[in-house]
Amino acid sequence: AKMNLAANAVGERYKCLSLTLEMPFKDHDNAPDPVTGWSGKRSAQLAGEILTVLSEMVKELR
16 A cells, blocks of 8 residues: 555554545535535535444454
8 A cells, every 4th residue: 555645554554444535526516515615514424424334344344
């Protein structure tokens, strides 16, 4: 793995699952916020949904 990417370096150093979560631009394109262009509320919802999925599958990953 490329260790200059933070998620890879953290995962290798601590032997844990690590990833980078970015705002999906398709979500932004479909319903942009008129002021910021992106929605903090939808970003938080996405993060919560990802954590739910990861918590359900973490035992299978080890």
